[in-house]
Amino acid sequence: MTPDGIADGIASAIRDGVYDEGDQLVQEDLAKQFGVSRNPVREALRLLEARGLITIRDGGGATVRRLSPDDLAEVYALRVAVEPTIARPVIEGATSRAIARLRALAERMAQTSDTAEWLRSNFEFHQLIYELSDRPRTVSILTSLLTAAQPYARKNVEALGGRAQADADHIRIIETIVDGDPDALGSALVSHMTQAEHRVESSYER
Numbered sequence: 460m461t462p463d464g465i466a467d468g469i470a471s472a473i474r475d476g477v478y479d480e481g482d483q484l485v486q487e488d489l490a491k492q493f494g495v496s497r498n499p500v501r502e503a504l505r506l507l508e509a510r511g512l513i514t515i516r517d518g519g520g521a522t523v524r525r526l527s528p529d530d531l532a533e534v535y536a537l538r539v540a541v542e543p544t545i546a547r548p549v550i551e552g553a554t555s556r557a558i559a560r561l562r563a564l565a566e567r568m569a570q571t572s573d574t575a576e577w578l579r580s581n582f583e584f585h586q587l588i589y590e591l592s593d594r595p596r597t598v599s600i601l602t603s604l605l606t607a608a609q610p611y612a613r614k615n616v617e618a619l620g621g622r623a624q625a626d627a628d629h630i631r632i633i634e635t636i637v638d639g640d641p642d643a644l645g646s647a648l649v650s651h652m653t654q655a656e657h658r659v660e661s662s663y664e665r
Contacts, residue, residue: 466507470606473610476574483521484504512609528660538652539653541597545588545597545601550636552593567580578609582609585605618659618661621658631651
């Protein structure tokens with residue numbers, strides 16, 4: 460398995476709550492888990508540090524990064540700045556098959572009671588929207604931000620009313636794509652992100 464594949468596997472585990480903030484990531488244990496030597500694990504951890512998901516201390520010890528209000532503000536400010544720029548190309552690239560897939564993901568999120576499954580579907584939902592823009596550099600930036608936002612996404616759906624509001628937002632986002640309205644899509648994306656940010660901010664204040 461490549462370092463990228465290992466990094467994706469660990470990132471998924473962080474997203475799904477297998478690892479919580481502050482948890483140690485032991486290279487030897489990860490090497491056994493993925494059936495590799497410690498070298499690709501070490502490289503995978505460096506990739507995860509670059510994604511903002513973990514912290515590597517002097518001496519090589521790695522821990523899942525602790526979430527902070529400043530990190531939250533940075534991630535969402537960047538998403539709010541970048542996501543509206545792809546609204547028009549997303550609409551231009553949206554096929555009936557892609558829209559059907561978005562609807563299926565939205566329905567799966569609305570029906571599941573499993574937070575991990577919701578988070579996986581949510582990631583795929585937003586990733587698909589990015590890919591419809593057919594702008595590789597922007598997709599790469601947004602995917603990195605989406606990955607960094609996953610721990611906050613968990614806090615969002617665990618907040619009171621967070622999941623229901625997010626599910627409603629997803630339907631609205633799909634409707635704006637179907638309507639072919641880039642301004643409405645940009646506004647829907649920004650509203651979706653700012654409401655999520657506010658719910659997570661409230662969880663820090665409690």
